[in-house]
Amino acid sequence: MRPELRKLSVLPTPRWTAAAVLVAILIATVVVAFKGAGRDSLALTFGVGVPTYIASIVIGVWMAGLEYGQKTMKRTLTRNPNRLEVVFSKLAVAILAATALTVGAALVATPLFALASSGHDLTIPAADTIKVGLGSLANNIVYVIAGFSLGLVTRSMAGGMTLALGFFFVIDSLLTAIPKVGDFMLSAVSGEIFQEIVGKDIAGTDLEVKIVQAVSITVLWVVAFVALSSARFLRTDID
Amino acid sequence: MTALATFDGLVKQYKTGTAVDDLTFQVPEGQVCGLLGPNGAGKTTAIRVLLGLARPTKGKTTLLGLSPGDRGFGDAVRQVGTLIEGPALYAKATARQNLLIEADAIGIDRPKGQIDDLLRLVGLFDRADTRCGSFSLGMRQRLGLAVSLIGSPRLVVLDEPTNGLDPAGIVEIRELIKKLPERGTSVLVSSHLLSEIQLMCDRAAILQRGRLIAEGTIEELLFGDGSAGFTVTVDPTLIEQAMGTLSRVGLSARPNGDGTLAVAGDIENGLSISQPLAQAGIYVWELRQDKADLEQVFLRLTDESHTNETEVANAA
Numbered sequence: 213m214r215p216e217l218r219k220l221s222v223l224p225t226p227r228w229t230a231a232a233v234l235v236a237i238l239i240a241t242v243v244v245a246f247k248g249a250g251r252d253s254l255a256l257t258f259g260v261g262v263p264t265y266i267a268s269i270v271i272g273v274w275m276a277g278l279e280y281g282q283k284t285m286k287r288t289l290t291r292n293p294n295r296l297e298v299v300f301s302k303l304a305v306a307i308l309a310a311t312a313l314t315v316g317a318a319l320v321a322t323p324l325f326a327l328a329s330s331g332h333d334l335t336i337p338a339a340d341t342i343k344v345g346l347g348s349l350a351n352n353i354v355y356v357i358a359g360f361s362l363g364l365v366t367r368s369m370a371g372g373m374t375l376a377l378g379f380f381f382v383i384d385s386l387l388t389a390i391p392k393v394g395d396f397m398l399s400a401v402s403g404e405i406f407q408e409i410v411g412k413d414i415a416g417t418d419l420e421v422k423i424v425q426a427v428s429i430t431v432l433w434v435v436a437f438v439a440l441s442s443a444r445f446l447r448t449d450i451d
Numbered sequence: 452m453t454a455l456a457t458f459d460g461l462v463k464q465y466k467t468g469t470a471v472d473d474l475t476f477q478v479p480e481g482q483v484c485g486l487l488g489p490n491g492a493g494k495t496t497a498i499r500v501l502l503g504l505a506r507p508t509k510g511k512t513t514l515l516g517l518s519p520g521d522r523g524f525g526d527a528v529r530q531v532g533t534l535i536e537g538p539a540l541y542a543k544a545t546a547r548q549n550l551l552i553e554a555d556a557i558g559i560d561r562p563k564g565q566i567d568d569l570l571r572l573v574g575l576f577d578r579a580d581t582r583c584g585s586f587s588l589g590m591r592q593r594l595g596l597a598v599s600l601i602g603s604p605r606l607v608v609l610d611e612p613t614n615g616l617d618p619a620g621i622v623e624i625r626e627l628i629k630k631l632p633e634r635g636t637s638v639l640v641s642s643h644l645l646s647e648i649q650l651m652c653d654r655a656a657i658l659q660r661g662r663l664i665a666e667g668t669i670e671e672l673l674f675g676d677g678s679a680g681f682t683v684t685v686d687p688t689l690i691e692q693a694m695g696t697l698s699r700v701g702l703s704a705r706p707n708g709d710g711t712l713a714v715a716g717d718i719e720n721g722l723s724i725s726q727p728l729a730q731a732g733i734y735v736w737e738l739r740q741d742k743a744d745l746e747q748v749f750l751r752l753t754d755e756s757h758t759n760e761t762e763v764a765n766a767a
Contacts, residue, residue, distance in 0.1 A: 214555040222548040223541060278541075286504055287598070288537035291556035293503040293519060293528050449505035 661723020
Protein backbone atom coordinates (compact mmCIF):
# COMPACT_ATOMS: atom_id res chain seq x y z
CA MET A 213 0.00 0.00 0.00
CA ARG A 214 2.96 2.33 0.51
CA PRO A 215 3.46 3.27 -3.14
CA GLU A 216 -0.27 3.92 -3.53
CA LEU A 217 -0.28 6.16 -0.46
CA ARG A 218 2.73 7.98 -1.89
CA LYS A 219 0.92 8.53 -5.21
CA LEU A 220 -2.09 9.84 -3.27
CA SER A 221 0.11 12.32 -1.43
CA VAL A 222 2.34 13.57 -4.26
CA LEU A 223 0.05 13.63 -7.29
CA PRO A 224 -2.26 16.61 -7.75
CA THR A 225 -5.67 15.04 -8.55
CA PRO A 226 -6.56 14.09 -4.95
CA ARG A 227 -5.54 17.57 -3.75
CA TRP A 228 -7.62 19.27 -6.44
CA THR A 229 -10.55 17.02 -5.61
CA ALA A 230 -10.30 17.91 -1.92
CA ALA A 231 -10.02 21.59 -2.86
CA ALA A 232 -13.19 21.33 -4.97
CA VAL A 233 -15.07 19.78 -2.02
CA LEU A 234 -13.84 22.61 0.21
CA VAL A 235 -15.03 25.20 -2.32
CA ALA A 236 -18.48 23.53 -2.39
CA ILE A 237 -18.64 23.69 1.41
CA LEU A 238 -17.65 27.38 1.40
CA ILE A 239 -20.24 28.22 -1.26
CA ALA A 240 -22.91 26.38 0.74
CA THR A 241 -21.79 28.25 3.85
CA VAL A 242 -22.19 31.62 2.11
CA VAL A 243 -25.62 30.63 0.78
CA VAL A 244 -26.71 29.49 4.26
CA ALA A 245 -25.41 32.72 5.79
CA PHE A 246 -27.47 34.85 3.40
CA LYS A 247 -30.49 32.70 2.68
CA GLY A 248 -30.72 30.35 5.63
CA ALA A 249 -30.55 26.55 5.75
CA GLY A 250 -33.39 25.97 3.29
CA ARG A 251 -35.88 23.15 3.36
CA ASP A 252 -35.08 19.44 3.30
CA SER A 253 -31.50 20.08 4.43
CA LEU A 254 -30.54 21.37 0.99
CA ALA A 255 -27.37 22.97 2.35
CA LEU A 256 -26.22 19.64 3.76
CA THR A 257 -27.05 17.81 0.55
CA PHE A 258 -25.28 20.27 -1.74
CA GLY A 259 -22.57 21.28 0.73
CA VAL A 260 -21.48 17.84 1.91
CA GLY A 261 -23.46 14.99 0.32
CA VAL A 262 -23.17 15.68 -3.40
CA PRO A 263 -19.57 17.06 -3.44
CA THR A 264 -18.17 14.11 -1.50
CA TYR A 265 -20.25 11.71 -3.63
CA ILE A 266 -18.74 13.07 -6.87
CA ALA A 267 -15.28 13.34 -5.26
CA SER A 268 -15.44 9.68 -4.23
CA ILE A 269 -16.21 8.61 -7.79
CA VAL A 270 -13.33 10.78 -9.06
CA ILE A 271 -10.90 9.32 -6.52
CA GLY A 272 -11.98 5.76 -7.36
CA VAL A 273 -11.66 6.22 -11.11
CA TRP A 274 -8.37 8.09 -10.70
CA MET A 275 -6.79 5.38 -8.58
CA ALA A 276 -7.39 2.82 -11.35
CA GLY A 277 -7.14 5.03 -14.44
CA LEU A 278 -3.97 6.80 -13.32
CA GLU A 279 -1.66 3.94 -14.28
CA TYR A 280 -3.15 3.66 -17.74
CA GLY A 281 -3.16 7.42 -18.33
CA GLN A 282 0.48 7.71 -17.32
CA LYS A 283 1.40 4.35 -18.92
CA THR A 284 2.83 3.22 -15.59
CA MET A 285 0.87 -0.02 -15.17
CA LYS A 286 3.83 -2.03 -16.46
CA ARG A 287 6.08 -0.32 -13.90
CA THR A 288 3.59 -1.04 -11.11
CA LEU A 289 3.23 -4.69 -12.09
CA THR A 290 6.95 -5.30 -12.48
CA ARG A 291 7.35 -4.23 -8.87
CA ASN A 292 4.41 -6.29 -7.69
CA PRO A 293 3.39 -9.01 -10.17
CA ASN A 294 0.58 -10.18 -7.87
CA ARG A 295 -2.23 -8.41 -9.67
CA LEU A 296 -4.88 -9.24 -7.08
CA GLU A 297 -2.69 -7.62 -4.43
CA VAL A 298 -2.30 -4.55 -6.66
CA VAL A 299 -6.09 -4.31 -7.08
CA PHE A 300 -6.77 -4.59 -3.37
CA SER A 301 -4.02 -2.23 -2.25
CA LYS A 302 -5.24 0.39 -4.71
CA LEU A 303 -8.83 -0.18 -3.64
CA ALA A 304 -7.92 0.07 0.04
CA VAL A 305 -6.13 3.39 -0.51
CA ALA A 306 -9.03 4.73 -2.60
CA ILE A 307 -11.49 3.80 0.18
CA LEU A 308 -9.19 5.41 2.73
CA ALA A 309 -9.04 8.60 0.66
CA ALA A 310 -12.82 8.75 0.17
CA THR A 311 -13.32 8.18 3.89
CA ALA A 312 -10.84 10.90 4.83
CA LEU A 313 -12.44 13.26 2.33
CA THR A 314 -16.00 12.65 3.58
CA VAL A 315 -15.11 12.79 7.26
CA GLY A 316 -12.94 15.86 6.66
CA ALA A 317 -15.74 17.58 4.73
CA ALA A 318 -18.23 16.88 7.53
CA LEU A 319 -15.80 18.15 10.17
CA VAL A 320 -15.12 21.35 8.23
CA ALA A 321 -18.79 21.91 7.42
CA THR A 322 -20.09 21.29 10.95
CA PRO A 323 -18.92 24.55 12.59
CA LEU A 324 -19.26 26.58 9.39
CA PHE A 325 -22.90 25.58 8.77
CA ALA A 326 -23.80 25.99 12.46
CA LEU A 327 -22.31 29.47 12.52
CA ALA A 328 -23.72 30.56 9.15
CA SER A 329 -27.23 29.39 10.01
CA SER A 330 -27.22 30.84 13.55
CA GLY A 331 -28.73 34.14 12.40
CA HIS A 332 -31.75 32.40 10.85
CA ASP A 333 -34.84 30.69 12.24
CA LEU A 334 -33.90 27.33 10.77
CA THR A 335 -30.46 26.38 12.03
CA ILE A 336 -28.17 23.50 11.10
CA PRO A 337 -27.20 21.76 14.32
CA ALA A 338 -23.77 20.15 14.43
CA ALA A 339 -25.40 16.73 14.99
CA ASP A 340 -27.24 16.99 11.65
CA THR A 341 -24.06 17.71 9.71
CA ILE A 342 -22.26 14.85 11.43
CA LYS A 343 -25.18 12.51 10.62
CA VAL A 344 -25.09 13.54 6.95
CA GLY A 345 -21.34 12.98 6.98
CA LEU A 346 -21.85 9.45 8.29
CA GLY A 347 -24.67 8.72 5.85
CA SER A 348 -22.58 10.04 2.98
CA LEU A 349 -19.62 7.96 4.14
CA ALA A 350 -21.66 4.76 3.94
CA ASN A 351 -22.63 5.61 0.36
CA ASN A 352 -19.28 7.05 -0.71
CA ILE A 353 -17.45 3.84 0.14
CA VAL A 354 -19.69 2.11 -2.38
CA TYR A 355 -19.22 4.87 -4.97
CA VAL A 356 -15.44 4.89 -4.67
CA ILE A 357 -15.38 1.12 -5.23
CA ALA A 358 -17.71 1.47 -8.21
CA GLY A 359 -15.60 4.30 -9.64
CA PHE A 360 -12.43 2.26 -9.19
CA SER A 361 -13.99 -0.74 -10.92
CA LEU A 362 -15.17 1.31 -13.87
CA GLY A 363 -11.73 2.91 -14.19
CA LEU A 364 -10.19 -0.55 -14.23
CA VAL A 365 -12.64 -1.76 -16.88
CA THR A 366 -12.16 1.16 -19.24
CA ARG A 367 -8.40 1.39 -18.55
CA SER A 368 -8.54 5.17 -18.68
CA MET A 369 -9.34 8.10 -16.43
CA ALA A 370 -11.58 9.82 -18.99
CA GLY A 371 -13.33 6.60 -19.97
CA GLY A 372 -13.85 5.64 -16.34
CA MET A 373 -15.35 9.03 -15.47
CA THR A 374 -17.65 8.98 -18.48
CA LEU A 375 -18.85 5.47 -17.70
CA ALA A 376 -19.23 6.23 -13.98
CA LEU A 377 -21.22 9.42 -14.48
CA GLY A 378 -23.28 7.78 -17.22
CA PHE A 379 -24.00 4.83 -14.98
CA PHE A 380 -24.90 6.76 -11.83
CA PHE A 381 -26.66 9.78 -13.31
CA VAL A 382 -28.40 8.16 -16.27
CA ILE A 383 -28.68 4.37 -16.25
CA ASP A 384 -29.04 3.84 -12.51
CA SER A 385 -31.43 6.77 -12.10
CA LEU A 386 -33.62 5.68 -15.02
CA LEU A 387 -33.79 2.06 -13.90
CA THR A 388 -34.63 3.16 -10.35
CA ALA A 389 -37.85 4.63 -11.74
CA ILE A 390 -38.99 1.20 -12.96
CA PRO A 391 -41.21 -0.54 -10.40
CA LYS A 392 -39.70 -3.64 -8.73
CA VAL A 393 -36.49 -3.41 -10.84
CA GLY A 394 -35.78 -0.03 -9.26
CA ASP A 395 -35.70 -1.59 -5.79
CA PHE A 396 -32.50 -3.37 -6.74
CA MET A 397 -30.69 -0.38 -8.20
CA LEU A 398 -27.74 1.13 -6.40
CA SER A 399 -29.19 4.63 -5.96
CA ALA A 400 -32.39 3.18 -4.47
CA VAL A 401 -30.67 1.00 -1.90
CA SER A 402 -28.06 3.61 -1.06
CA GLY A 403 -30.89 6.10 -0.52
CA GLU A 404 -32.44 3.70 1.98
CA ILE A 405 -29.16 3.25 3.84
CA PHE A 406 -28.67 7.01 3.93
CA GLN A 407 -32.16 7.57 5.32
CA GLU A 408 -31.62 4.87 7.93
CA ILE A 409 -28.50 6.65 9.18
CA VAL A 410 -29.61 10.29 9.06
CA GLY A 411 -33.32 9.92 9.65
CA LYS A 412 -36.31 10.95 7.52
CA ASP A 413 -36.24 14.61 8.46
CA ILE A 414 -32.68 15.23 7.42
CA ALA A 415 -32.82 12.90 4.41
CA GLY A 416 -35.92 14.67 3.18
CA THR A 417 -37.28 11.32 2.00
CA ASP A 418 -39.90 8.94 3.25
CA LEU A 419 -38.71 5.60 1.94
CA GLU A 420 -39.83 2.27 3.26
CA VAL A 421 -36.45 1.07 4.49
CA LYS A 422 -35.64 -2.63 4.53
CA ILE A 423 -32.14 -2.18 5.83
CA VAL A 424 -30.96 -5.80 5.69
CA GLN A 425 -32.13 -6.11 2.11
CA ALA A 426 -30.63 -2.75 1.19
CA VAL A 427 -27.25 -3.64 2.69
CA SER A 428 -27.30 -7.08 1.06
CA ILE A 429 -28.08 -5.64 -2.38
CA THR A 430 -25.36 -3.02 -1.92
CA VAL A 431 -22.83 -5.71 -1.03
CA LEU A 432 -23.86 -7.66 -4.12
CA TRP A 433 -23.33 -4.57 -6.29
CA VAL A 434 -19.90 -4.01 -4.77
CA VAL A 435 -18.88 -7.64 -5.28
CA ALA A 436 -20.15 -7.55 -8.87
CA PHE A 437 -18.25 -4.35 -9.66
CA VAL A 438 -14.99 -5.61 -8.18
CA ALA A 439 -15.27 -9.15 -9.56
CA LEU A 440 -16.10 -8.13 -13.12
CA SER A 441 -13.44 -5.44 -13.38
CA SER A 442 -10.74 -7.51 -11.66
CA ALA A 443 -11.45 -10.60 -13.75
CA ARG A 444 -10.44 -8.75 -16.89
CA PHE A 445 -7.44 -7.13 -15.24
CA LEU A 446 -6.17 -10.42 -13.81
CA ARG A 447 -6.48 -12.36 -17.05
CA THR A 448 -5.27 -10.07 -19.80
CA ASP A 449 -1.77 -9.19 -20.97
CA ILE A 450 -0.56 -5.72 -20.10
CA ASP A 451 0.41 -3.69 -23.17
CA MET B 452 28.02 -18.77 -14.72
CA THR B 453 24.59 -18.18 -13.19
CA ALA B 454 21.83 -17.26 -15.60
CA LEU B 455 19.73 -14.42 -14.21
CA ALA B 456 17.10 -14.68 -16.93
CA THR B 457 16.27 -17.55 -19.24
CA PHE B 458 13.99 -18.05 -22.21
CA ASP B 459 13.31 -21.71 -22.78
CA GLY B 460 11.50 -22.53 -26.01
CA LEU B 461 9.33 -19.46 -25.57
CA VAL B 462 6.44 -19.09 -27.98
CA LYS B 463 4.00 -16.17 -27.85
CA GLN B 464 1.16 -16.10 -30.29
CA TYR B 465 -1.47 -13.43 -30.82
CA LYS B 466 -4.54 -13.55 -33.01
CA THR B 467 -2.56 -11.56 -35.56
CA GLY B 468 0.37 -13.99 -35.65
CA THR B 469 3.38 -15.35 -33.82
CA ALA B 470 5.39 -12.67 -32.03
CA VAL B 471 8.02 -14.97 -30.49
CA ASP B 472 8.80 -18.37 -31.94
CA ASP B 473 10.77 -20.94 -29.94
CA LEU B 474 13.18 -18.52 -28.30
CA THR B 475 15.88 -20.09 -26.15
CA PHE B 476 18.39 -17.73 -24.65
CA GLN B 477 20.09 -16.94 -21.35
CA VAL B 478 21.27 -13.77 -19.67
CA PRO B 479 24.41 -14.61 -17.66
CA GLU B 480 25.25 -12.77 -14.44
CA GLY B 481 27.80 -9.98 -14.64
CA GLN B 482 27.35 -9.18 -18.32
CA VAL B 483 25.59 -6.72 -20.58
CA CYS B 484 23.46 -8.85 -22.83
CA GLY B 485 21.73 -7.54 -25.92
CA LEU B 486 18.52 -8.56 -27.60
CA LEU B 487 18.82 -7.35 -31.12
CA GLY B 488 16.41 -7.16 -33.98
CA PRO B 489 14.37 -4.82 -36.15
CA ASN B 490 11.09 -3.35 -34.98
CA GLY B 491 8.53 -6.12 -34.67
CA ALA B 492 11.16 -8.85 -34.19
CA GLY B 493 9.59 -9.87 -30.86
CA LYS B 494 12.09 -8.30 -28.45
CA THR B 495 9.57 -6.39 -26.36
CA THR B 496 7.11 -9.27 -26.34
CA ALA B 497 9.83 -11.61 -25.04
CA ILE B 498 10.69 -9.11 -22.32
CA ARG B 499 7.03 -8.68 -21.36
CA VAL B 500 6.65 -12.44 -20.95
CA LEU B 501 9.87 -12.61 -18.92
CA LEU B 502 8.52 -9.98 -16.51
CA GLY B 503 5.11 -11.62 -16.16
CA LEU B 504 3.24 -8.89 -18.04
CA ALA B 505 2.13 -11.33 -20.74
CA ARG B 506 1.52 -15.06 -20.64
CA PRO B 507 3.55 -17.41 -22.81
CA THR B 508 1.68 -19.55 -25.35
CA LYS B 509 4.32 -22.26 -24.97
CA GLY B 510 7.69 -22.66 -23.28
CA LYS B 511 8.80 -20.83 -20.20
CA THR B 512 10.92 -18.01 -18.89
CA THR B 513 12.69 -17.59 -15.58
CA LEU B 514 13.86 -14.55 -13.70
CA LEU B 515 16.42 -15.24 -10.98
CA GLY B 516 15.41 -18.89 -11.32
CA LEU B 517 11.67 -18.37 -10.96
CA SER B 518 8.85 -18.29 -13.50
CA PRO B 519 5.87 -15.95 -13.32
CA GLY B 520 3.32 -17.57 -11.01
CA ASP B 521 5.97 -19.38 -8.93
CA ARG B 522 6.02 -18.71 -5.20
CA GLY B 523 8.62 -16.00 -4.62
CA PHE B 524 8.44 -14.58 -8.16
CA GLY B 525 7.34 -11.26 -6.64
CA ASP B 526 10.52 -11.08 -4.57
CA ALA B 527 12.58 -12.01 -7.63
CA VAL B 528 11.01 -9.36 -9.83
CA ARG B 529 11.63 -6.72 -7.16
CA GLN B 530 15.35 -7.38 -7.65
CA VAL B 531 14.99 -6.52 -11.32
CA GLY B 532 14.82 -2.97 -12.61
CA THR B 533 12.91 -2.31 -15.81
CA LEU B 534 12.53 0.28 -18.50
CA ILE B 535 10.10 -1.04 -21.07
CA GLU B 536 8.95 0.83 -24.16
CA GLY B 537 10.04 4.21 -22.85
CA PRO B 538 10.22 5.59 -19.33
CA ALA B 539 7.07 4.99 -17.26
CA LEU B 540 6.90 8.14 -15.16
CA TYR B 541 4.22 10.02 -13.26
CA ALA B 542 4.33 13.27 -15.23
CA LYS B 543 2.81 15.38 -12.46
CA ALA B 544 5.33 14.14 -9.90
CA THR B 545 8.88 15.46 -9.58
CA ALA B 546 11.93 13.38 -10.43
CA ARG B 547 12.53 12.77 -6.74
CA GLN B 548 8.90 11.83 -6.09
CA ASN B 549 9.01 9.33 -8.95
CA LEU B 550 12.00 7.68 -7.32
CA LEU B 551 10.28 7.76 -3.93
CA ILE B 552 7.26 5.93 -5.36
CA GLU B 553 9.61 3.29 -6.76
CA ALA B 554 11.50 3.03 -3.46
CA ASP B 555 8.18 2.47 -1.68
CA ALA B 556 7.24 -0.22 -4.19
CA ILE B 557 10.46 -2.11 -3.46
CA GLY B 558 10.22 -1.47 0.26
CA ILE B 559 13.34 0.63 0.78
CA ASP B 560 13.42 2.53 4.06
CA ARG B 561 15.15 5.92 4.12
CA PRO B 562 15.90 6.00 0.39
CA LYS B 563 17.05 9.66 0.31
CA GLY B 564 20.77 8.94 0.01
CA GLN B 565 20.27 6.37 -2.73
CA ILE B 566 17.89 8.68 -4.62
CA ASP B 567 20.41 11.53 -4.50
CA ASP B 568 23.15 9.20 -5.78
CA LEU B 569 20.98 7.99 -8.65
CA LEU B 570 19.95 11.52 -9.60
CA ARG B 571 23.63 12.49 -9.69
CA LEU B 572 24.45 9.36 -11.71
CA VAL B 573 21.98 10.29 -14.44
CA GLY B 574 22.75 14.00 -14.24
CA LEU B 575 19.38 15.13 -12.91
CA PHE B 576 20.29 16.13 -9.36
CA ASP B 577 19.77 19.82 -10.15
CA ARG B 578 16.29 19.05 -11.52
CA ALA B 579 15.30 16.70 -8.71
CA ASP B 580 12.35 18.82 -7.64
CA THR B 581 11.05 19.63 -11.11
CA ARG B 582 7.93 17.88 -12.36
CA CYS B 583 9.10 15.39 -14.94
CA GLY B 584 6.22 16.29 -17.28
CA SER B 585 8.35 19.28 -18.28
CA PHE B 586 11.42 17.14 -19.02
CA SER B 587 12.78 16.56 -22.51
CA LEU B 588 12.62 13.01 -23.86
CA GLY B 589 16.30 12.53 -23.08
CA MET B 590 15.82 13.65 -19.47
CA ARG B 591 12.81 11.39 -19.11
CA GLN B 592 14.84 8.50 -20.48
CA ARG B 593 17.62 9.18 -17.98
CA LEU B 594 15.12 9.40 -15.13
CA GLY B 595 13.56 6.16 -16.33
CA LEU B 596 16.99 4.57 -16.09
CA ALA B 597 17.42 5.93 -12.55
CA VAL B 598 14.01 4.49 -11.62
CA SER B 599 15.10 1.10 -12.95
CA LEU B 600 18.32 1.23 -10.90
CA ILE B 601 16.80 2.01 -7.51
CA GLY B 602 17.35 -0.69 -4.95
CA SER B 603 20.60 -1.83 -6.64
CA PRO B 604 18.87 -4.53 -8.72
CA ARG B 605 20.70 -7.72 -9.71
CA LEU B 606 19.42 -7.31 -13.24
CA VAL B 607 18.04 -4.42 -15.25
CA VAL B 608 15.92 -5.01 -18.32
CA LEU B 609 16.12 -2.05 -20.65
CA ASP B 610 13.99 -1.84 -23.75
CA GLU B 611 15.41 0.64 -26.28
CA PRO B 612 17.07 2.79 -23.58
CA THR B 613 18.67 5.22 -26.04
CA ASN B 614 15.44 6.06 -27.85
CA GLY B 615 14.98 9.78 -28.30
CA LEU B 616 18.41 10.71 -27.03
CA ASP B 617 20.79 13.06 -28.81
CA PRO B 618 24.26 11.70 -29.73
CA ALA B 619 25.82 12.99 -26.49
CA GLY B 620 22.98 11.45 -24.47
CA ILE B 621 23.40 8.13 -26.28
CA VAL B 622 27.10 8.02 -25.39
CA GLU B 623 26.29 8.95 -21.78
CA ILE B 624 23.68 6.21 -21.39
CA ARG B 625 25.87 3.69 -23.19
CA GLU B 626 28.81 4.35 -20.85
CA LEU B 627 26.48 4.14 -17.87
CA ILE B 628 25.08 0.79 -18.99
CA LYS B 629 28.56 -0.60 -19.65
CA LYS B 630 29.57 0.20 -16.08
CA LEU B 631 26.53 -1.43 -14.45
CA PRO B 632 28.11 -4.91 -14.10
CA GLU B 633 30.83 -3.26 -11.94
CA ARG B 634 28.04 -2.17 -9.57
CA GLY B 635 26.76 -5.74 -9.39
CA THR B 636 23.94 -5.18 -11.87
CA SER B 637 23.71 -7.33 -14.97
CA VAL B 638 21.88 -5.96 -17.98
CA LEU B 639 19.50 -7.24 -20.62
CA VAL B 640 19.13 -4.51 -23.19
CA SER B 641 17.02 -4.64 -26.30
CA SER B 642 17.60 -2.38 -29.26
CA HIS B 643 17.12 -2.13 -32.96
CA LEU B 644 20.27 0.03 -33.09
CA LEU B 645 22.90 -2.54 -34.00
CA SER B 646 25.84 -0.23 -33.45
CA GLU B 647 24.65 0.48 -29.91
CA ILE B 648 24.46 -3.20 -29.04
CA GLN B 649 27.91 -3.75 -30.51
CA LEU B 650 29.37 -0.96 -28.41
CA MET B 651 27.71 -1.70 -25.09
CA CYS B 652 27.14 -5.45 -24.91
CA ASP B 653 29.29 -8.43 -24.02
CA ARG B 654 26.98 -10.81 -25.84
CA ALA B 655 23.83 -10.64 -27.92
CA ALA B 656 20.96 -12.62 -29.34
CA ILE B 657 19.67 -11.65 -32.75
CA LEU B 658 15.96 -12.03 -33.42
CA GLN B 659 14.09 -11.87 -36.66
CA ARG B 660 10.34 -12.34 -36.97
CA GLY B 661 10.29 -13.78 -33.45
CA ARG B 662 12.99 -16.36 -34.09
CA LEU B 663 16.51 -16.49 -32.72
CA ILE B 664 18.87 -16.47 -35.68
CA ALA B 665 22.20 -16.05 -33.88
CA GLU B 666 23.55 -15.84 -30.37
CA GLY B 667 26.95 -15.45 -28.76
CA THR B 668 29.53 -12.98 -27.58
CA ILE B 669 29.92 -9.91 -29.74
CA GLU B 670 33.30 -11.24 -30.93
CA GLU B 671 31.74 -14.58 -31.85
CA LEU B 672 29.01 -12.84 -33.78
CA LEU B 673 31.45 -10.53 -35.55
CA PHE B 674 34.30 -12.89 -36.26
CA GLY B 675 33.02 -16.35 -35.49
CA ASP B 676 32.45 -17.39 -39.09
CA GLY B 677 35.42 -15.60 -40.55
CA SER B 678 33.30 -12.99 -42.17
CA ALA B 679 35.72 -10.38 -40.88
CA GLY B 680 39.48 -10.59 -40.79
CA PHE B 681 42.62 -8.69 -41.65
CA THR B 682 43.87 -6.70 -44.58
CA VAL B 683 47.55 -7.36 -45.29
CA THR B 684 49.89 -5.37 -47.51
CA VAL B 685 53.06 -7.04 -48.75
CA ASP B 686 55.45 -6.53 -51.64
CA PRO B 687 53.09 -6.76 -54.69
CA THR B 688 55.47 -9.14 -56.42
CA LEU B 689 55.11 -11.61 -53.51
CA ILE B 690 51.30 -11.70 -53.31
CA GLU B 691 50.95 -15.18 -54.85
CA GLN B 692 53.67 -16.53 -52.57
CA ALA B 693 52.02 -14.92 -49.51
CA MET B 694 48.66 -16.48 -50.38
CA GLY B 695 50.30 -19.89 -50.56
CA THR B 696 52.09 -19.42 -47.25
CA LEU B 697 48.93 -18.36 -45.45
CA SER B 698 46.97 -21.18 -47.00
CA ARG B 699 49.50 -23.69 -45.63
CA VAL B 700 48.84 -22.44 -42.05
CA GLY B 701 45.09 -22.81 -42.50
CA LEU B 702 44.16 -19.23 -43.32
CA SER B 703 42.29 -18.12 -46.37
CA ALA B 704 43.77 -15.22 -48.29
CA ARG B 705 42.47 -13.57 -51.42
CA PRO B 706 43.59 -10.47 -53.29
CA ASN B 707 41.46 -7.38 -52.76
CA GLY B 708 42.39 -5.99 -56.18
CA ASP B 709 44.20 -3.01 -54.73
CA GLY B 710 47.48 -4.75 -54.02
CA THR B 711 46.35 -5.95 -50.58
CA LEU B 712 45.23 -9.33 -49.32
CA ALA B 713 42.06 -10.10 -47.38
CA VAL B 714 42.91 -12.74 -44.78
CA ALA B 715 40.34 -14.67 -42.81
CA GLY B 716 40.19 -17.80 -40.68
CA ASP B 717 41.12 -18.75 -37.13
CA ILE B 718 43.19 -15.64 -36.42
CA GLU B 719 44.10 -15.07 -32.78
CA ASN B 720 45.95 -11.83 -33.49
CA GLY B 721 48.14 -10.15 -36.08
CA LEU B 722 51.06 -12.42 -35.19
CA SER B 723 49.14 -15.40 -36.61
CA ILE B 724 49.60 -13.75 -40.02
CA SER B 725 52.90 -11.86 -39.79
CA GLN B 726 54.89 -14.72 -38.25
CA PRO B 727 54.39 -17.36 -40.99
CA LEU B 728 54.93 -14.70 -43.64
CA ALA B 729 58.17 -13.54 -42.01
CA GLN B 730 59.36 -17.15 -41.74
CA ALA B 731 58.79 -17.43 -45.48
CA GLY B 732 60.83 -14.29 -46.06
CA ILE B 733 57.85 -12.10 -46.83
CA TYR B 734 57.75 -8.94 -44.77
CA VAL B 735 54.45 -7.34 -43.96
CA TRP B 736 54.25 -3.69 -44.95
CA GLU B 737 50.91 -3.08 -43.29
CA LEU B 738 48.55 -5.21 -41.23
CA ARG B 739 45.07 -3.88 -40.42
CA GLN B 740 42.19 -5.58 -38.63
CA ASP B 741 39.03 -5.11 -40.63
CA LYS B 742 36.26 -3.34 -38.78
CA ALA B 743 33.39 -5.74 -38.75
CA ASP B 744 30.06 -4.46 -37.54
CA LEU B 745 26.90 -6.08 -36.40
CA GLU B 746 24.99 -4.39 -39.14
CA GLN B 747 26.78 -6.45 -41.79
CA VAL B 748 26.42 -9.60 -39.67
CA PHE B 749 22.75 -8.88 -39.12
CA LEU B 750 22.03 -8.22 -42.78
CA ARG B 751 23.84 -11.38 -43.82
CA LEU B 752 22.12 -13.49 -41.16
CA THR B 753 18.67 -12.16 -41.91
CA ASP B 754 19.29 -12.71 -45.60
CA GLU B 755 20.34 -16.34 -44.92
CA SER B 756 17.36 -16.83 -42.66
CA HIS B 757 15.04 -15.48 -45.33
CA THR B 758 16.63 -17.74 -47.97
CA ASN B 759 16.25 -20.80 -45.73
CA GLU B 760 12.60 -20.00 -45.05
CA THR B 761 11.97 -19.60 -48.77
CA GLU B 762 13.68 -22.94 -49.49
CA VAL B 763 11.60 -24.70 -46.83
CA ALA B 764 8.43 -23.12 -48.18
CA ASN B 765 9.31 -24.13 -51.74
CA ALA B 766 10.12 -27.69 -50.66
CA ALA B 767 6.78 -27.91 -48.88
